[in-house]
Amino acid sequence: MKHVGRSVPGRNNVISVAGAGTYVDDVRPAGRMIMAVLRSPHAHARIVRLDISAAAALPEVSLVLDGASLAADGIVVRPGGAFANFTVRQSDRVPLAVDVVRYVGEPVVAVVAVDLIAARAALELVDVEYAPLPVLADASAALTGQPLEQSWPDNVMVDYPFSKGDPDVVLAGSDRVRRGSLRCGRIAASPIEPRGIVASWDPYRETLTCWASTQSPHVLRTLLAATVGLSDSAVRVIQPQVGGAFGSKLPMFPEDVLATVASIRLGVPVAWTEQRNEYLTAAGHSRDVGCDYAVAFRPDGRITALTVDLVADLGAPTTVAGWAMCIVTAGCIPGAYQIDDVRVRMRGVVTNRGPWQAYRGFGKEVSCFVMERILDEVARATGVDRIEVRLRNFIPSSTFPYTQPCGWITDSGDYEGTLTEAAKLIDYADFERRRAEAREQGRTLGIGFAHELTPEGSSRPDSLMGGTDSATVRISPRGDVTVLTGVTSPGTGNETGIAQVVADALGCDLERVRVEQGDTASCPYGNGNYSSRSLTFGATSARLAADELRERIEAVAVSMLGTDAGRIRIEEGTVHGPHDATLTLDAVAAEIYRNPHGRHMTGLPPGLEATRSYRIPNVHHQPDVDGRYNQYPTWSFASAACVVEVDEETGVVRVEDFVLVHDSGEIVNPLLAEAQLHGAVLQGIGASLYEEISYDEDARPFAHTLREYTLPGARESLAPVIGHRSTPSPFTLDGRKGVGESGISAPAAAIASAIEDALREHDVRLSRAPFTPARVWAALNGGAA
Amino acid sequence: MSVPISTIVNGQSIDLAVDPRSTLVDLLREQLGLTGTHVGCRTASCGACTVVLDGNTVKSCCVLAAEADGRSVQTIEGHVDGERRARPGELDDVQEAFVQVQGMQCGFCTPGMVLSVRALLAANPDPTDQEAKAAIAGNLCRCTGYVNILRAIRRVADERAHAKESTDV
Numbered sequence: 026m027k028h029v030g031r032s033v034p035g036r037n038n039v040i041s042v043a044g045a046g047t048y049v050d051d052v053r054p055a056g057r058m059i060m061a062v063l064r065s066p067h068a069h070a071r072i073v074r075l076d077i078s079a080a081a082a083l084p085e086v087s088l089v090l091d092g093a094s095l096a097a098d099g100i101v102v103r104p105g106g107a108f109a110n111f112t113v114r115q116s117d118r119v120p121l122a123v124d125v126v127r128y129v130g131e132p133v134v135a136v137v138a139v140d141l142i143a144a145r146a147a148l149e150l151v152d153v154e155y156a157p158l159p160v161l162a163d164a165s166a167a168l169t170g171q172p173l174e175q176s177w178p179d180n181v182m183v184d185y186p187f188s189k190g191d192p193d194v195v196l197a198g199s200d201r202v203r204r205g206s207l208r209c210g211r212i213a214a215s216p217i218e219p220r221g222i223v224a225s226w227d228p229y230r231e232t233l234t235c236w237a238s239t240q241s242p243h244v245l246r247t248l249l250a251a252t253v254g255l256s257d258s259a260v261r262v263i264q265p266q267v268g269g270a271f272g273s274k275l276p277m278f279p280e281d282v283l284a285t286v287a288s289i290r291l292g293v294p295v296a297w298t299e300q301r302n303e304y305l306t307a308a309g310h311s312r313d314v315g316c317d318y319a320v321a322f323r324p325d326g327r328i329t330a331l332t333v334d335l336v337a338d339l340g341a342p343t344t345v346a347g348w349a350m351c352i353v354t355a356g357c358i359p360g361a362y363q364i365d366d367v368r369v370r371m372r373g374v375v376t377n378r379g380p381w382q383a384y385r386g387f388g389k390e391v392s393c394f395v396m397e398r399i400l401d402e403v404a405r406a407t408g409v410d411r412i413e414v415r416l417r418n419f420i421p422s423s424t425f426p427y428t429q430p431c432g433w434i435t436d437s438g439d440y441e442g443t444l445t446e447a448a449k450l451i452d453y454a455d456f457e458r459r460r461a462e463a464r465e466q467g468r469t470l471g472i473g474f475a476h477e478l479t480p481e482g483s484s485r486p487d488s489l490m491g492g493t494d495s496a497t498v499r500i501s502p503r504g505d506v507t508v509l510t511g512v513t514s515p516g517t518g519n520e521t522g523i524a525q526v527v528a529d530a531l532g533c534d535l536e537r538v539r540v541e542q543g544d545t546a547s548c549p550y551g552n553g554n555y556s557s558r559s560l561t562f563g564a565t566s567a568r569l570a571a572d573e574l575r576e577r578i579e580a581v582a583v584s585m586l587g588t589d590a591g592r593i594r595i596e597e598g599t600v601h602g603p604h605d606a607t608l609t610l611d612a613v614a615a616e617i618y619r620n621p622h623g624r625h626m627t628g629l630p631p632g633l634e635a636t637r638s639y640r641i642p643n644v645h646h647q648p649d650v651d652g653r654y655n656q657y658p659t660w661s662f663a664s665a666a667c668v669v670e671v672d673e674e675t676g677v678v679r680v681e682d683f684v685l686v687h688d689s690g691e692i693v694n695p696l697l698a699e700a701q702l703h704g705a706v707l708q709g710i711g712a713s714l715y716e717e718i719s720y721d722e723d724a725r726p727f728a729h730t731l732r733e734y735t736l737p738g739a740r741e742s743l744a745p746v747i748g749h750r751s752t753p754s755p756f757t758l759d760g761r762k763g764v765g766e767s768g769i770s771a772p773a774a775a776i777a778s779a780i781e782d783a784l785r786e787h788d789v790r791l792s793r794a795p796f797t798p799a800r801v802w803a804a805l806n807g808g809a810a
Numbered sequence: 811m812s813v814p815i816s817t818i819v820n821g822q823s824i825d826l827a828v829d830p831r832s833t834l835v836d837l838l839r840e841q842l843g844l845t846g847t848h849v850g851c852r853t854a855s856c857g858a859c860t861v862v863l864d865g866n867t868v869k870s871c872c873v874l875a876a877e878a879d880g881r882s883v884q885t886i887e888g889h890v891d892g893e894r895r896a897r898p899g900e901l902d903d904v905q906e907a908f909v910q911v912q913g914m915q916c917g918f919c920t921p922g923m924v925l926s927v928r929a930l931l932a933a934n935p936d937p938t939d940q941e942a943k944a945a946i947a948g949n950l951c952r953c954t955g956y957v958n959i960l961r962a963i964r965r966v967a968d969e970r971a972h973a974k975e976s977t978d979v
């Protein structure tokens with residue numbers, strides 16, 4: 026029986042449901058002390074005076090760290106990741122503010138005490154005097170204001186322009202042109218488990234063990250070791266169970282360094298667990314991107330030229346991974362649409378808001394919002410149906426692999442397939458009847474559509490996020506299988522999918538395969554979990570290793586059965602030879618270990634262990650003649666359709682039906698893949714209607730708790746109808762693509778489309794997500810939305 | 811400074827001293843090592859810390875440890891009957907359903923969610939979708955979109971109704 030394709034429940038379910046999971050805050054090494062962090066209350070200020078002596082004098086306090094002492098010790102985080110073909114400015118960072126604070130929530134002082142109550146009491150005694158500095162409250166202020174970073178000429182951290190053809194000429198020569206502005210609100214990934222680390226220095230062995238709620242233990246190890254001046258091999262990072270991540274736990278955070286430095290100085294384990302207000306202000310946001318666009322089109326809705334000028338508010342400059350999202354936003358325009366004359370420019374600017382950190386979608390969701398809003402505008406201007414206008418502009422299925430205007434190479438696609446199916450599943454053909462019926466009950470319904478593109482498997486040059494991962498498959502003398510993998514699962518279930526792939530490759534029972542992840546001491550080097558890569562990279566590495574062992578097993582089995590190669594088959598742990606002869610895999614494994622010099626092993630390498638690293642194809646890091654590269658090997662996609670009800674009195678929007686038809690190639694585990702999509706869709710709906718990190722004119726954040734930053738609860742949820750289609754990638758083994766990020770991008774555009782459709786008599790434009798009741802009401806009543 | 815309290819946790823009587831500033835979740839996690847109760851916000855917003863206090867679900871991050879004095883607390887580590895700790899792997903039908911229909915991903919919200927679902931089904935054996943949603947509205951889950959959690963609730967309700975029917979006949 027094949028295991029791939031079966032809906033097997035997640036392997037960690039029983040642990041979770043019993044409350045028996047060990048998360049980082051449950052790791053309690055003996056002698057553990059607690060770290061707490063004092064943070065800046067100002068968006069921008071000079072530190073005039075900082076006196077830690079009263080805090081340090083408390084008997085329960087063992088250590089107080091400030092920026093000056095760290096800088097004196099050379100504790101500096103250096104940025105990584107180079108881009109040869111456009112401007113990226115980065116600076117070194119000390120994990121605690123030195124002289125100046127640049128956002129509300131920036132770490133200023135760290136205290137280590139016997140417990141949290143004592144640590145907090147000590148923070149109260151830290152004496153800091155700030156002199157406020159002029160604030161860059163948003164991107165437009167940053168574009169004209171003084172540079173935040175002394176060594177930069179301005180506040181532009183990223184400037185990424187590219188073009189194809191000559192859109193200006195086409196726009197100038199076209200009598201059908203629309204121009205507009207769009208904006209996506211700032212949001213926060215908000216896993217329910219906050220960040221955390223336990224760092225434990227062993228002063229005798231001179232080794233460091235860290236348990237961290239991280240997505241990438243190996244990468245964290247390398248970054249931490251480099252920052253505190255240890256060899257990589259002296260550091261072990263263990264990822265305990267992780268309570269959700271969604272990109273937001275990619276390494277490395279300032280607090281990781283602080284806990285590590287503290288543990289080394291004190292020689293005891295030091296634990297830091299984030300509080301929610303720290304998360305919301307300082308752990309990193311995403312989106313907060315605006316753009317001006319111009320689009321030219323023919324009467325049939327075919328787009329002839331497009332220019333998009335984007336500005337992203339990256340918040341305060343940091344060294345965490347999030348800022349790169351703005352590059353992806355630009356690169357994914359025009360995405361699914363074939364437009365010959367295009368110019369895109371992204372300027373990512375630094376401000377005094379909180380920094381960016383990676384979040385599911387990683388910038389693609391903004392491109393999706395921009396493109397889908399523009400397609401709707403073209404549909405409206407031409408009177409062409411919204412489905413039809415998309416079909417007329419999609420990259421035709423026959424033209425893949427397709428080179429995007431930015432140079433990235435889209436592997437495969439059948440966009441028409443998912444969109445037409447979404448329209449069918451939402452029963453678009455019958456919608457006018459449904460609308461009229463609702464009208465009679467005094468309810469206002471609208472229908473909307475959006476198409477999302479999800480390039481994945483991000484493989485950046487000169488970074489520890491490259492296009493490879495590793496796995497070891499080890500079969501014991503009794504035939505038990507252990508898979509050690511460099512990818513991790515912060516709740517996504519890839520351990521289950523990897524076991525399915527390996528069981529199929531070996532022909533063994535699923536129950537015999539154990540998957541170990543998240544420990545640098547046991548697992549081969551890997552980059553961890555991000556960019557929907559765990560099955561494309563992780564499972565494929567594991568399969569290559571399993572295939573190698575399978576070959577050896579087959580050779581030995583053939584010899585043991587006295588038959589010829591090609592005359593055996595392996596199923597469910599049993600080798601079947603000619604004339605009903607059988608042999609268990611366990612017996613073959615025993616033979617390989619017990620008789621390495623025996624006759625069945627002649628010419629074969631001993632043992633049953635293999636490590637393979639899979640380097641994914643369709644990644645190009647040697648720039649071509651235009652200086653372009655491709656960092657995305659596979660491109661999943663999905664089409665969404667939704668029906669919303671709008672309360673015209675209040676502007677309140679409720680999503681009544683949501684359909685998502687996705688195409689991620691072959692699905693390893695439909696139950697887990699759908700579960701991912703359920704979560705992604707509701708996160709997408711959250712960012713469309715309920716969630717926004719907002720700041721006042723002095724860049725002070727409004728949200729400090731989950732009462733201000735309102736995550737969707739069960740009452741805001743709905744069960745999306747999920748449709749699967751499969752267009753295999755021509756590049757990957759088994760044609761597999763990723764699924765983890767699919768489903769989050771389309772909701773904002775689909776919901777905007779549906780709201781506008783509901784209010785079509787009023788000719789309303791929704792240009793700014795989230796579509797809060799106030800914004801919808803304002804749009805309806807002639808204001809800006 | 812500390813105050814003495816006596817409380818019953820998962821059926822077991824316990825006398826201990828607590829810091830009057832500390833919360834019930836700290837008592838459970840830090841003093842008793844019952845780490846199945848999680849902390850996601852400390853402002854009564856997320857429900858990860860949900861436990862049962864004298865028969866009612868509460869958010870233990872917003873209950874003082876001292877308030878447990880003279881009362882009985884049930885956590886995810888407790889057996890569903892409230893009399894003792896559950897043995898490893900001993901699951902009730904709510905937990906079973908969560909496992910089978912994949913009512914979780916990262917598992918961080920799951921203990922609190924299970925306790926809220928148990929309370930719902932004890933009070934309302936056949937909840938509508940809206941009632942089920944309202945009952946878990948105080949338990950945030952960022953992973954599942956609640957879809958499979960609601961499926962788990964339906965499944966338990968149906969199974970119990972079915973079991974009751976067969977015994978009634």
Ligand code: FES
Nearest residue numbers: 850851852857871
């Ligand atoms: S930790 Fe108690 S409700 Fe969130």
Ligand code: FES
Nearest residue numbers: 915916919951953
């Ligand atoms: S399963 Fe992750 S928060 Fe609910």
